[in-house]
Amino acid sequence: xxxxxxxxxxxxxxxxxxxxxxxxxxxxxxxxxxxxxxxxxxxxxxxxxxxxxxxxxxxxxxxxxxxxxxxxxxxxxxxxxxxxxxxxxxxxxxxxxxxxxxxxxxxxxxxxxxxxxxxxxx
Numbered sequence: 001x002x003x004x005x006x007x008x009x010x011x012x013x014x015x016x017x018x019x020x021x022x023x024x025x026x027x028x029x030x031x032x033x034x035x036x037x038x039x040x041x042x043x044x045x046x047x048x049x050x051x052x053x054x055x056x057x058x059x060x061x062x063x064x065x066x067x068x069x070x071x072x073x074x075x076x077x078x079x080x081x082x083x084x085x086x087x088x089x090x091x092x093x094x095x096x097x098x099x100x101x102x103x104x105x106x107x108x109x110x111x112x113x114x115x116x117x118x119x120x121x122x
Contacts, residue, residue: 013037018044024089024120025053030062033070041070045077054086057119061092066100078110087111091119 014037017028025048029041048056056077078088091113093101101107113119 014040016040016044018048020053021120024055024057026057026059026116026120028059028062030064032065033063033073034065034067035069038069038073042073042076045073046080049077049080049084049086052084054081054084055089056081056086057089057091057116059091059116059119060094060097061116063094063097066097068104071100071104071106075106075109089113089119089122091116 013032013034015030017030019026027041027044027048031037033041045056048054058074074088074090081088089111090101092115093112098107101110101112111119111122113122
């Protein structure tokens with residue numbers, strides 16, 4: 001299996017790790033995704049898409065909080081990935097984060113998986 005660590009960034013309440021595994025770009029935000037930290041997630045998502053990595057798997061298992069700004073970052077990445085023939089898969093969402101997607105109806109526009117393993121095998 002092709003596995004490569006691409007990078008990691010951190011700013012206070014949010015850390016984002018990125019790696020390539022097979023045909024997927026795995027992005028794992030950990031902590032709080034909000035107005036103050038959203039750019040830390042937007043930048044690696046945009047970079048992946050710019051490199052032609054349009055199958056994005058967001059491992060949400062360590063994401064503790066997501067506000068509307070974070071949701072908009074993910075929606076924007078979804079549009080860009082789909083324009084390139086790919087998509088955004090969300091994996092392992094914690095209940096508090098899943099609730100944001102449920103309330104806003106955003107869960108209907110993403111492919112949601114129970115775990116990272118399930119997202120990678122899809």
